Structures are given as structure tokens and as C-alpha cells.
Amino acid sequence: MTNTVYINGRAIGPQHPPYIIAELSANHNGSLANALLSLEVFKSCGADAVKIQSYTADTMTIDCDRPEFKIQGGLWDGYTLYELYKEAHTPFEWHQALFDKAAELELTLFSSPFDESAVDLLESLNAPAYKVASFEATDLPLIAYIAKTGKPLIISTGMASLEEIEEAVSCAKNNGCRELVLLHCISAYPAPVEQANLATIQDLAKRFGCVVGLSDHSLGNIVATTAVSLGAALIEKHVTLDRNQPGPDSAFSLEPHELKELCNQTKLAWQAVGQIDYSRKKSEEANLQFRRSIYFVKEMRAGEKINKKHIRRIRPGLGLEPKFYEQLLGREVVQDIKPGMACAWNLLKPIDS
Incomplete structure (x- = not known):
């Protein structure tokens, strides 16, 4: 795996500014006009x-109201899975x-496909990359199908065990993926900050020796900005035109x-991390004069010896x-000294004289 991935010519990796993905998800709220406007605004x-x-x-689930197909608790309480996806789909x-x-707009647009028919559609539109959502990270046949396109692949790891992540990575590699990004993710909506575990x-x-990033569902930007300081090269956040608009994802967008x-703060965080460097910085040069040094604080005559009261x-x-x-x-x-004179070797008698 490479430590740099390219999407539409943009380099993504630890040596490059963080790549920010605005996730539209269901925040078009059923309106194509909203979706198109969102592209303009997010750009x-x-x-x-x-x-x-x-x-x-229909590609996500079946229209069934058995208890296991109903959502209990959280933002989507009371929906059946079919009802939720019917409302939220693009x-x-x-x-x-x-x-x-x-x-x-000269804006990069790509998608998370949830089945092979969606991959086929996106291929016909020449999508430049693909994202596998956390909930599909164990769908190895889907990962294999996407990997065979040869496009850069981003996989979210929410809910996945280490073994499941290893399986997903192996599947992607074995089916032709050469540019892979793994996103640390907590699949809770919103995700509690104290459970972020960004050290992961x-x-x-x-x-895994690949580019890593964060798919962040927490409120605000602190988690995402901190993630960049820990090496996240890509940040994905849900975004909406207006959080007050009703919609399944609005509350945490x-x-x-x-x-x-977010774009500004993460770039600054990346710049602040920089590289290991112990050299004196150009911005420090002017302050060298304010370090401590040795000064004469008493008058002295030529030939007099220095003691603690003099310096x-x-x-x-x-x-x-x-x-x-x-x-x-x-x-x-070797000469008369006035208080306030800086000590210098040429003011002293050489030791071997």
C-alpha cells in the first residue's frame, strides 16, 4: 500500500494538507435543488x-415491519429500515x-455505493473514487466488486473489530485495490467525544501501512481537528445547508x-504538526537578544580581577x-569597565599571558 492516494489529481497523505469531504447523505431532504445548491455552498x-x-x-433492505426491521431509540426511532431509506436515499x-x-464547479464528487448496481451506475458516471460505509465494511463481496474498478477506495471502520478490518483490507488488496484509505469511525449519531479514541x-x-483518516459524527470540530494532529490525512463530516431543516442526519451535521x-482549523492543525525540527526558526531570530548573558554590573579598573559582585x-x-x-x-x-558593558573575551587578559 502507498502512503499517498490521489483522487482527481489531489494528493492525500500525511505530507499533504488534510482532505476534507463534506458528506451530503440525506441532507438534501428529498430536493434535487437542495442537493445541487449544497454542492455550490460546500465548494x-x-x-x-x-x-x-x-x-x-430496495437495495438496502425489504419492506417489512417485523420487529427486527424496526429502529428503536436514537434519531430514527420508530422507523422501519425501509421507511428510513426511502426517505433518506439520493x-x-x-x-x-x-x-x-x-x-x-470543478468539484470532486463521489459516493458510497451500497450494492453492485450502484457501483455500475457510478462507473458509468466515471466516479473518481469509492467509499465503503461502516455498516458495509463486512460486506466482502461488495468490497471486492468495488476494488476491481481500480479506483481509490476509502473504508470506514465503525463497529468493525480488528479481525474484520483485516479481512476488509485483504479483500480490497486481493481484488486489485492499490490506493486505500482507512477511516477511524465511531458509528453513533452523534458520536460521544469521550469515546472517540483517536489514538487508534x-x-x-x-x-496497515496505508493512508488513514477520520469519519467523524461528533458534534463540532474539536475531534476532527485533533485527529489531524494525530495523523489523519482525510476528514469526513456530514454537512447540511441548515440544521433546522427536518432530515434524518440534520442533528449531527x-x-x-x-x-x-473545519477546513481552516484542520489545515492549521496540519501546519502546526509539521516535522521533527530542532533548528532555530526564522521567527525566533529577533528574540535572541532577549536571552540571558553575562554583563558587568560594577565599575572595574584595568588589571582588576573579576569576582561575583562584578558580573x-x-x-x-x-x-x-x-x-x-x-x-x-x-x-x-584589560581595560576600564563601566556597568552595563557586555562581557566579551577581548575584554579579558588571556589565561596563558
Whole structure:
């Protein structure tokens, strides 16, 4: 696996600014006009890509009201699975218009396909990459089908055990995937900050030798920004035009001004991490003069020997370094000294004279 992935020519990896994906999901609220406007707005906020979800209620589940098909608790309490996906899906017939709009905006658009028919649709639209959602991370036949396209593949790991992640990665590799991103993810909506366990990001990178990132469902931007400081090269967040609009994902989605903050904050976090560097920075140069150094604080006559009352380690830093303090004691000065003069070797009688 490579530590750099390219989507539409944009390099994604630890040596590059974080790649920000605005997840539209169901936040179009059933309106193609909303979906198209979202592409414009998210692009203007600085997102590198927008991601949609490609499924229908019938490709996700069956229309059944048995207890196991009903959602209990959480944001979608009371829905059957079929009802939820029927309300939340992005119709296949919208996809062409969305991809055309993205091309017009010079915006990267790709999707999470949830079955092979969705992959086929996305291939016909020349989707530049694919995302496997956490809930499908154990669907190895789907991962294999996507991997065979040869496109970059992003896999979310929410709910997955280490063994299941290993199986998904092996499946992707064995079916032709050469550009893989693993996203640490907590599949809760919203996800509690105290359960984020962002240290897992570094472990994923070490174990699998691939680009890693975060699919973040927590409220706000603190988790995502912190993740970048721990090596996340890609951040995915749900975004909505207006959190007050009704919709299955609105409550845990960012609004445009928050997306803009996310783009700015994560870039700053990446810049702050930088690289291992012990050299003096250019921005520090002007402050060198305010270090401590050794100064004369009493008058002295030429030939007089220095004792502790004559010198002190004080600011500014234009005299000899404090580490020479003990060496100066007992040395003769070769000229008259005034208080406030910086100690310098040329003011002292050489030791071998």
C-alpha cells in the first residue's frame, strides 16, 4: 500500500494538507435543488470533495415491519429500515445532474455505493473514487466488486473489530485495490467525544501501512481537528445547508460556516504538526537578544580581577553565554569597565599571558 492516494489529481497523505469531504447523505431532504445548491455552498466553504450515498430502499433492505426491521431509540426511532431509506436515499436519477454540476464547479464528487448496481451506475458516471460505509465494511463481496474498478477506495471502520478490518483490507488488496484509505469511525449519531479514541488512528497507520483518516459524527470540530494532529490525512463530516431543516442526519451535521471553520482549523492543525525540527526558526531570530548573558554590573579598573559582585547573568543576550560564568571569575580585565558593558573575551587578559 502507498502512503499517498490521489483522487482527481489531489494528493492525500500525511505530507499533504488534510482532505476534507463534506458528506451530503440525506441532507438534501428529498430536493434535487437542495442537493445541487449544497454542492455550490460546500465548494465555497473549502471542501475538497462532496460525497453522496447511492442506494434505494430496495437495495438496502425489504419492506417489512417485523420487529427486527424496526429502529428503536436514537434519531430514527420508530422507523422501519425501509421507511428510513426511502426517505433518506439520493435517487439514482439525480446522479447524472449531480455529477454534471460537480464538473461545472470543478468539484470532486463521489459516493458510497451500497450494492453492485450502484457501483455500475457510478462507473458509468466515471466516479473518481469509492467509499465503503461502516455498516458495509463486512460486506466482502461488495468490497471486492468495488476494488476491481481500480479506483481509490476509502473504508470506514465503525463497529468493525480488528479481525474484520483485516479481512476488509485483504479483500480490497486481493481484488486489485492499490490506493486505500482507512477511516477511524465511531458509528453513533452523534458520536460521544469521550469515546472517540483517536489514538487508534496512529495504530491503523502502523498496522496497515496505508493512508488513514477520520469519519467523524461528533458534534463540532474539536475531534476532527485533533485527529489531524494525530495523523489523519482525510476528514469526513456530514454537512447540511441548515440544521433546522427536518432530515434524518440534520442533528449531527455541520452548517456551512462550521464547514468553513473545519477546513481552516484542520489545515492549521496540519501546519502546526509539521516535522521533527530542532533548528532555530526564522521567527525566533529577533528574540535572541532577549536571552540571558553575562554583563558587568560594577565599575572595574584595568588589571582588576573579576569576582561575583562584578558580573551577573541578565537579559539582554549580547554578552557571553551564562555557561561561561564560573570561568570568568578570577580573570583580569584589560581595560576600564563601566556597568552595563557586555562581557566579551577581548575584554579579558588571556589565561596563558
